[in-house]
Amino acid sequence: MPDTALTNEPNSIVCDGNEAAAWAVSLAKPDMVAVYPITPQSSLVEYVSQFIADGKIDADLMDVEGEHSVMSVLHGACLAGARTYTATCGPGLYYMFEPYVRTPGMRLPIVMSVVTRDGLTPQSVWGGQQDAMMLRETGWIQIYCESVQEVLDSLIMAFRIAEHRDVMLPVNICHDGNYLSYGVTKVILPEQEMVDDFLGEKDTNWHVALDPDRPMSVDPLTGGEGPGGPSTFVRYRKSHCAGMQNALRVITETHDEWERMFGRSYAPLVEEYRLDDADYAIITIGSMSGAGKDAVDVAREQGEKVGLIRIKTFRPFPMAALTSALAKVKAIGVVDRSVSFAWNCGPVYQEIQAVLYQLEERLPAISFIGGLAGADITGEHFARVIESTGKQLAGEMTEGPVWLNENE
Amino acid sequence: MGIGHNTIAFHQDKCDGCGDCMTVCAEAKSGTTDTQHSRLKIVPSVAANDSFELAMCRQCGDPKCVLNCPSGSLTKDHETGVVPWDQEKCVDCLLCTVGCAYGGITYNAAAGHVMKCDMCDGDPACVKSCPTGALEYNKSAEIYNNYGELEDLFVPGLAACQGCNSELLIRHTMRKIGSNVVVATPPGCIAGMGTVGFNGKTGSKIPVFHPLLTNTASMLAGAKRYYNRIGRDVTMVALAGDGGTVDAGFQSLSGAAERGEQMLYICVDNEGYMNTGMQRSGSTSFGSWTSTTPVGETLRGKTQDAKNMPVIMMMHNCEYVATASLAFMDDYYEKLDKATAAAERGLAYLHVYSPCPTGWRIPPESTNEVCRKAVETNFATLWEFTPDEGLRFTRPVDNPLPVEQYLNLSGKYRHLDDEQLTHIQNSVKRKVAFLNGFMLATSGSEAQMQ
Numbered sequence: 043m044p045d046t047a048l049t050n051e052p053n054s055i056v057c058d059g060n061e062a063a064a065w066a067v068s069l070a071k072p073d074m075v076a077v078y079p080i081t082p083q084s085s086l087v088e089y090v091s092q093f094i095a096d097g098k099i100d101a102d103l104m105d106v107e108g109e110h111s112v113m114s115v116l117h118g119a120c121l122a123g124a125r126t127y128t129a130t131c132g133p134g135l136y137y138m139f140e141p142y143v144r145t146p147g148m149r150l151p152i153v154m155s156v157v158t159r160d161g162l163t164p165q166s167v168w169g170g171q172q173d174a175m176m177l178r179e180t181g182w183i184q185i186y187c188e189s190v191q192e193v194l195d196s197l198i199m200a201f202r203i204a205e206h207r208d209v210m211l212p213v214n215i216c217h218d219g220n221y222l223s224y225g226v227t228k229v230i231l232p233e234q235e236m237v238d239d240f241l242g243e244k245d246t247n248w249h250v251a252l253d254p255d256r257p258m259s260v261d262p263l264t265g266g267e268g269p270g271g272p273s274t275f276v277r278y279r280k281s282h283c284a285g286m287q288n289a290l291r292v293i294t295e296t297h298d299e300w301e302r303m304f305g306r307s308y309a310p311l312v313e314e315y316r317l318d319d320a321d322y323a324i325i326t327i328g329s330m331s332g333a334g335k336d337a338v339d340v341a342r343e344q345g346e347k348v349g350l351i352r353i354k355t356f357r358p359f360p361m362a363a364l365t366s367a368l369a370k371v372k373a374i375g376v377v378d379r380s381v382s383f384a385w386n387c388g389p390v391y392q393e394i395q396a397v398l399y400q401l402e403e404r405l406p407a408i409s410f411i412g413g414l415a416g417a418d419i420t421g422e423h424f425a426r427v428i429e430s431t432g433k434q435l436a437g438e439m440t441e442g443p444v445w446l447n448e449n450e
Numbered sequence: 451m452g453i454g455h456n457t458i459a460f461h462q463d464k465c466d467g468c469g470d471c472m473t474v475c476a477e478a479k480s481g482t483t484d485t486q487h488s489r490l491k492i493v494p495s496v497a498a499n500d501s502f503e504l505a506m507c508r509q510c511g512d513p514k515c516v517l518n519c520p521s522g523s524l525t526k527d528h529e530t531g532v533v534p535w536d537q538e539k540c541v542d543c544l545l546c547t548v549g550c551a552y553g554g555i556t557y558n559a560a561a562g563h564v565m566k567c568d569m570c571d572g573d574p575a576c577v578k579s580c581p582t583g584a585l586e587y588n589k590s591a592e593i594y595n596n597y598g599e600l601e602d603l604f605v606p607g608l609a610a611c612q613g614c615n616s617e618l619l620i621r622h623t624m625r626k627i628g629s630n631v632v633v634a635t636p637p638g639c640i641a642g643m644g645t646v647g648f649n650g651k652t653g654s655k656i657p658v659f660h661p662l663l664t665n666t667a668s669m670l671a672g673a674k675r676y677y678n679r680i681g682r683d684v685t686m687v688a689l690a691g692d693g694g695t696v697d698a699g700f701q702s703l704s705g706a707a708e709r710g711e712q713m714l715y716i717c718v719d720n721e722g723y724m725n726t727g728m729q730r731s732g733s734t735s736f737g738s739w740t741s742t743t744p745v746g747e748t749l750r751g752k753t754q755d756a757k758n759m760p761v762i763m764m765m766h767n768c769e770y771v772a773t774a775s776l777a778f779m780d781d782y783y784e785k786l787d788k789a790t791a792a793a794e795r796g797l798a799y800l801h802v803y804s805p806c807p808t809g810w811r812i813p814p815e816s817t818n819e820v821c822r823k824a825v826e827t828n829f830a831t832l833w834e835f836t837p838d839e840g841l842r843f844t845r846p847v848d849n850p851l852p853v854e855q856y857l858n859l860s861g862k863y864r865h866l867d868d869e870q871l872t873h874i875q876n877s878v879k880r881k882v883a884f885l886n887g888f889m890l891a892t893s894g895s896e897a898q899m900q
């Protein structure tokens with residue numbers, strides 16, 4: 043394969059993940075972008091602000107006094123009919139939490155980047171997925187990217203997924219702080235006209251609106267014990283869950299359409315890498331997957347029949363796709379970049395337990411936790427992961443969690 | 451439907467008996483300064499020393515003078531509300547003076563016939579001449595005439611507590627502003643009384659929503675920006691309580707004010723979280739009993755003064771800031787007009803004192819009396835501010851009543867001791883002194899800069 047980075051393609055630029063996200067925003071043409079800076083997201087909102095200043099993005103920029111208001115102004119704008127975007131992470135996300143958790147219940151198709159950052163406390167400004175993993179039960183769609191190009195492409199796709207009438211849910215596109223936010227690569231920019239065709243007209247408030255031409259009460263008190271209260275509340279919850287399940291199909295269709303129009307293909311839910319003839323597999327999420335694939339290649343050269351399963355869509359949880367992938371192997375190791383404190387393992391590992399229950403045979407599994415607070419997960423780390431995972435086949439078990447950066 | 455009429459009100463406590471009104475009346479109506487020809491009389495009170503009574507036509511709705519008049523000289527004009535006297539038809543029988551209980555129509559020996567007030571065609575000379583504000587031209591009737599037949603934009607049967615005037619406030623307010631609006635009613639009494647509705651049903655005929663307690667101003671700002679973007683002129687209105695304004699919602703409001711977001715933000719201040727069981731807020735006044743500043747062996751109510759929110763908003767340099775009280779509806783209406791206009795330029799903030807019969811332990815029928823006494827004691831001051839004109843008192847109270855006369859009306863102050871009373875009286879004086887100083891510093895701000 044030729045090194046295309048050295049060729050002179052008119053639509054290619056060299057940039058980091060935060061700038062790629064800003065280009066995606068410019069192509070998706072939101073009406074309003076609300077921003078509040080926070081490391082490692084800051085340069086993303088700086089790029090977006092500059093693009094708006096330069097006229098590259100024709101959107102209202104609301105630079106408000108905190109993340110709580112960021113999400114709140116987007117609620118107001120979306121209810122009035124706007125297509126909207128923002129980005130945050132870490133403590134900013136925690137501060138945004140109150141309006142954040144309200145967003146999917148109102149079925150507002152807001153798109154937000156989470157430039158993942160490790161949690162408080164200890165104080166840390168570096169990458170890690172603790173913030174994004176905390177969002178698991180908030181009802182947002184959550185998609186994790188592996189590369190800078192995937193950040194750009196997925197962010198555009200996110201608007202189409204969010205606004206799909208069978209879905210109508212907000213979408214988080216997660217890209218790892220440091221590794222993707224600042225990692226610089228070549229990126230191909232899609233043509234604006236094709237993106238316009240791909241996304242179509244915005245469609246954000248047909249179902250709920252703050253509009254004098256369509257007066258309605260938005261989010262009245264619902265539930266309680268009164269007549270119709272419980273059933274009304276249940277109806278909201280059931281339709282939300284249904285929208286999530288619909289999203290599995292819509293995300294897949296959207297990726298198919300993306301490939302058809304733009305020629306770049308991504309596994310929409312779960313990527314299987316060298317899995318078909320594998321005896322065992324490691325499971326990854328986010329930017330670490332690249333190093334994981336390299337390590338798999340190295341192990342393969344040494345005769346190990348190992349593959350890799352990358353989770354791209356984490357919410358809704360791709361149960362069927364994961365069940366099908368795990369059915370191909372006899373042992374697994376799951377690498378998390380965050381911690382489930384209560385379960386003493388990584389959160390992805392914890393959820394994989396539910397997938398294992400679907401299988402005919404019980405699989406041995408190990409939880410690995412690495413890459414916290416900006417720590418590297420290198421090829422050497424993955425070599426250890428592969429080795430321990432493979433040894434399970436011979437009955438040599440490792441009790442998790444294994445803290446990959448414990449001695450660094 | 452009938453129409454209401456403006457009236458001349460007399461504030462006995464302000465009258466010093468100077469008689470300027472009589473001189474001016476005589477001049478205006480008879481071309482002489484001889485007060486014998488005045489159509490109103492200021493006379494020493496028979497009930498109390500050093501005070502005065504007003505004898506003047508009340509322009510009664512069912513006037514006994516008209517009933518008594520055998521010649522058709524006196525009639526009731528239902529358009530203007532005035533009882534005019536027609537000298538051509540008068541037979542000088544004086545039966546009218548017998549009918550009137552107010553000394554409103556009397557015999558003028560010098561002129562040789564009766565005389566009475568005709569309200570100077572809606573611009574009474576006596577009121578303009580009064581140096582103490584004892585005479586006031588009350589235009590409340592215009593509110594009824596102008597807005598009484600406009601559509602009420604809330605459903606009947608909102609579930610406000612008996613005697614609560616928040617419901618009165620929101621019905622008047624939205625009736626006046628109209629339906630081309632987006633209305634936010636954050637968690638609190640106004641939402642709790644059913645404006646946003648329950649289980650899929652609405653309590654309003656206009657777009658209305660529950661923001662969070664914390665993000666009212668931000669949500670409205672986002673909606674307004676988008677409407678501006680697509681070229682639609684829609685007015686944003688917040689009907690919020692003090693908890694959602696001065697406490698949890700403060701940051702979003704402060705940010706919106708700083709950015710000059712276009713909206714009308716009305717804070718209905720009942721000094722606490724009354725909807726959820728009467729807990730203390732940052733707007734609860736010193737000494738108040740609330741369910742979280744209880745009265746017991748060691749605690750005697752709230753130990754801090756209220757956050758002075760309207761002043762804080764004034765310091766944000768909002769397009770318009772004003773305080774209001776529903777005992778002074780005409781004052782509120784004038785401010786509402788200005789605030790609605792200002793909300794198209796930036797943030798307009800109205801702070802409305804709204805006693806809570808349930809939480810303050812006052813009889814439901816006393817709400818307006820409590821409102822009025824708050825103003826008359828200077829506990830609540832009525833003023834307005836614009837960046838260009840500075841601060842101006844709209845109903846200055848130069849000789850305030852002792853603050854006890856206000857506090858004694860509410861059960862929530864029942865336990866106050868002398869020390870607490872002194873603290874409250876002093877803080878009332880300090881607040882007024884601050885506003886006076888600010889008024890002097892800012893009056894005609896635009897002019898001062900020249």
